[in-house]
Amino acid sequence: MWLAYTLVAAFLWGVGAVLAKKGLAQITPLWNNIISYGFVLIMMVPWAINGGVNWERLPAIFSLTLLTAAAYSIYFYVISRGEIALTGTINSMYPLATIILAKLFLGETTSGLQNLGIIATLAGAVLIAWPKDVKVKLESWVWWGAAGAMIAGSGDFLTKLIIGQSDMYTFTLSHELAFIPVMMGLWLVDRKGRSMPRFQFKSWWPTLAGVGILQMGVLSFFIALSLGQASLVTPVSSIYQAITVVLAMVWLKEKVSFRQLMGIVLAVGGVLLLAVEA
Structure with missing residues (x-):
């Protein structure tokens, strides 16, 4: 069952990411987090309490x-x-961090095929990040994507660890309650992001739809982690990037160079190799 929940999460994340990105043209990341928490209160908190919190x-x-x-x-x-299509792909390298931490602290192992997948994703990341002029520093989105990958991968590892120490419902409620002080911190730090545009359905609907779909994906992902190994669930969930890239090129008209496209294909292939033995 963990595979089904993971694939559902990947599909929802792929669609939600493109909608959320479109909405970011009008609404700041800070307000995306705040709006996202509104969906948390509607969906995830009642689900956790009804499921049985310790x-x-x-x-x-x-x-x-x-x-x-x-x-x-x-x-x-x-x-x-x-x-x-680019930041999302670099960020989706987060399974590498999860796999390493799971092997070190949870005793999980990876096969030769999965190791090949790791190499493929790393090679894809290099192709995506390689600048047009080697004398120019790597663009900021590369570093943001790489940092996001390491942090997200560590977060997935901690999620699996905490669920193992408690249960899925208790973790979910605690995780969502923890967002309150986190968002307070973001509010204090991100002063530029506090400005909220006037509500117009045309500019707000991508954000509202995107963050709502992303949160449904998060819920499905938490269920998958409670049922399967982190070193398998997390890599499989990363196939959401394939959906994101296709939709970004078709709907958002984003341009990707041939080299970067090859990197994306290689990275997606690597993730699929990681998922073969699932």
């Missing part, structure tokens, strides 16, 4: 879920830094 265990895991909440809150900042 209230005694909740305080013990709260400090760790502060880290997962902080890790996931940077997503909108990452995709706002460049074309979604």
Whole structure:
């Protein structure tokens, strides 16, 4: 069942990411996080409470879920830094961080085929990030995508670890409650992002639809992590980038060079190799 939930999450993330990116032209990453939390209150908190929260265990895991909440809150900042087909692809290298941490601390192992997938994703990332002029520094979106990948991968590892120490429902509630202090911190730091545009359905609907779809994907992903190994669930979930890239080129008219396109194809192929033994 974990594979089905993971594929659902990947599809929802692929569609939601493009909608959210389109909305970022009008609405800041800070407000994307705030709006996203509105969907959390509607969907995920009631789902967790109805599922059965271990209230005694909740305080013990709260400090760790502060880290997962902080890790996931940077997503909108990452995709706002460049074309979604590129930033999203670099950011989707996060399975590498998850696999390494899972092998070191959870005792999970990877096969030869999965190791080949890791090499392919790394090679794809290099092709995507390689500048047109080697004398020019790498563009900022590359660093944002790489940082996002490491942080998101660490967040997924912590999510699996915390679920193992508690349960899916207790983790979900604690994770969402932890977003409150995280967003307070973002509000204090991101002063430019506080400005909110006047509400117009035409400019707001991509954000509202995008963050809502992304949150549904997160819920499906949490369920998948509770059922399967992090070193398998996380790589499979990364196929959302294939959907994102296609939609970004078709709908957002984003331009990708041939070299970068080959890098994206190689990275997607690497992720698929990681998922073969799932």
